[in-house]
Amino acid sequence: MNNSLAIEATGLRKSYGDKLVLDGIDLRIPAGTIFSLLGPNGAGKTTAVQILSTYIGADAGEARIAGHDLATEPDSVRAAIGVTGQFSAVDGLLTGEENLVLMAKLCHLGKRAGRRRASDLLEQFDLVEAGKKMVATYSGGMRRRLDLAMTLVGSARIIFLDEPTTGLDPRSRHTMWEIIRGLVAEGVTIFLTTQYLEEADELADRVAVLDHGKLVAEGTPAELKRRIPGSHVQLRFADSARLDLAARTFGGAARDDNALTLQVPSDGGVRSLRALLDRIDDDSIEVDELTVHTPDLDDVFFALTGHPSTDSNPSKERETAR
Incomplete structure (x- = not known):
């Protein structure tokens, strides 16, 4: 594998019964960049994330994540990645600090190291004051920041963000964007799925469009826009x-x-x-x-998939095959 690539996949395929969800996709994602996977509901985005994060296995193809073989070194892959889904996975009955300390224990950090890591993350994500409060009292944006912080307890170098800002108000979304940019500036690689095309345009170094299980286009946002007439x-x-x-x-x-x-x-x-x-x-x-x-990513999305984007009413992708 090319050492400059955080994620490299070839020919990934996945079916559920007679429903083909991923039809041999290839990915090459450089380390320290933001890669965004776009596609209509049911296109296979979540399935791709689940395979690359070791949640489910592929039917065919191979991949290396952070230099580790996905099929033969799943534990090494898990140690290198973090995953944040659309819905927050934090415990509302614990404080923010307690959530982070609990995650530190699961990552086998010592008691002192775990508390130090929790303190550092609370500061990094502007949650120091909120850290002593129960998460049930948090706003949506605060919960999302805490959720992302929890993926970093184990010092993940590759983070999968599956629609991380869905449901957030514009100010909270922009706060999350700044946090994501800051992580990339520190060398973290971000694999982002989103139904906000503005978000992909704002953040991503490269964008791929997935439709009916196939990658139908890939490039920088500017490159994809230039493919669409109408300027x-x-x-x-x-x-x-x-x-x-x-x-x-x-x-x-x-x-x-x-x-x-x-x-x-x-x-x-x-x-x-x-x-x-x-x-x-x-x-x-x-x-x-x-x-x-000039055309925007919404125009690109429609031209490539035949579907309008769902920016105005984003909803969690539900893979019809699942």
Whole structure:
């Protein structure tokens, strides 16, 4: 295995009865990066996480996690990873500190080392004051931070986050994003599944789209967006005379006489934008407002899967085969 890869998988397959959930997927995820797996409900995202985190076995294929063979060294894999699901796994009848100390015992840390680790994590996740309170009194964002902290008790270098911010308010989501970025800055690798496409766009170094058990696309968010047509520059004018002049200059551009706008096809790049501005100056066109429009990951998702994203109403993936 390439030592720079945190996760390397080839030909992973999984079926439940006659339902094929994963159809031979390949993954190569560099260490210290954020990889996001997107896909509609039932696409196989959760199954992929369950296989890579040793929860279930694959029917075929092979993988190495943190340099360890998934099939023959599962204990070594478990020692290197942490897993945080959509729903918090903390005990509401214990305090935050007690949850962390309990996890430290399960990780075979000594009593003193366990309490020191719990104290460090409470500080890292801004839970020092809350650490003495019962988790049942925590807000959703606090519970999610504690849940993620618990995956780090054993100093995991690879963390699987299965829809970690579902149900959180925008402020709590942004707090989680900052925590995730901080972990990656320390060298941790993040495997993220999410139904918030904005989240993948904001965080991920690379994104893969899974549909019907197959990876249908992979690349940086910018690379995936460039695959989708529809980029344009919208020009807005003060009156119809200026709109007419611009329409003659940019023949074929789509115009909206009611809104006094013109949509000029463009890839959104600096070079094409500079050329557009030069033509505007050369023809002395007065523009009130210029806006660059490029496809977002929602457009990519729909184009590749035929399904709209579920950003507006995210729900836990329920694999139909399970």
